[in-house]
Amino acid sequence: MNCIIIDDDTFYIEFLKNYCKKVNIEVKAVYQNSVIALQEISKLSDCDVVFLDIHMPDISGFDILKNKPNTQIVILSADDANAIKAFDYNVVDYLQKPFEFERFMRAINRVQERIKPAITTEQQTPAEEKEVSTNQNISSIFVNVNKKLIKLNIEDVYAVEAKGDYVLIKLDDKDNLIVHSTLKRIKEKLPLHIFTQVHRSYIVNLKKIVDIEDSTIVVNRDVIPISKGNRASLMAKLDILN
């Protein structure tokens, strides 16, 4: 793991360097001047986490946050007055100075939790793309229902739900099918430019989505949960007019 420190206070730069050293976190860069940090904002994405002080002369930590650095951010501040505002920028944690090593480690653990899903998504992306290219022209598949292979028109499927050792394939204007399979195996067969996983138990047909809220999605007339980890990839696949 590595980090960048942006703080005009030498004391906390040294403090953080010491804490980082104790847990083998590499300090890739230190910016004592927030103006330079903002000028070089693209470099921030090269690290796992940025420790960002809020109160700095000329350019505050919020000015840097407004420019959406593409990395995890842990805020440093001598007071808690800006905590709520900071979390609006989706920061990982807010360390009030002075902070103990244990508190620092809690922040690091939170960063690691956030990084994990990102790595998983990145690792999955090439495989998903490969699947898209393999499956994108498929219009039907055969599924085994009561020892009988039944042809399933892909366009008729609006959602697939995991049910233990089975999956429930939900169909437009037809009876749903229960198939002895897993969501993962079904997903491998479906064209991923039409279908996407929105939750560990649900795959949905993008063409059948009626509306989307924060944590749920309506597909046909079913309300289906969306997990936080899958929300971004769902939104990326939709054509959204901003």
Next chain:
Amino acid sequence: MPIKVLFITNNESLKSSIHEVLKNNLGIKYLIIDNFELLTSEIKDNNYTHVISCNKINDALLKNYSNGITVPILALINETETAENSTFKTAKLPLTYTTLFSFLSKTPILAYGTLESYAMNDPEFITQVKGLIIEEFEANFKEMPQLIINKDLTEIKSKTHQMVSKFALLEMNDSFELSKEIDLNILDEPEKQLQNMAYLLVDIEIALTQLK
């Protein structure tokens, strides 16, 4: 809590020398009373933190007037006098700023428990962070008087803001609260907070003596 010194003397020349010594330090509040009769009420009612007596003093006299008061007491004595006491400190006249400050800085205003714990009881780390605090306090102690004269509120706010957490680390609770007040309010009520800054500078000066 700002340093407040209660002087006791009925000697007009000594009163003048006290005013002279303190004329350039706006961070030390003081009052001169003629005798011991008002000692207890002044300390209790006005929160004096130190007493300096230029009048003759002894344990019996103090016992009569101090009435359970525990603030540090300094007796200033003539060159020819000898100290005969057990409950107060003594120094030779004349009063100088060095004598005064040496007395004020003997009362501990900081502790290292929090700093040591935050530095994980690592001696090297502790020395390093102590050194950084000393550096910062020394720079501020040197630069702040001119910033106060220039009423450079933004710069004072910025430097005070950085010191808040250092006061917390050094368990300087009164200075911590005072610095927070200055940081939060100096732009809205500059006169009051510039005076508070003068008080805080005395804390910094004492802290520097104790840190070194």
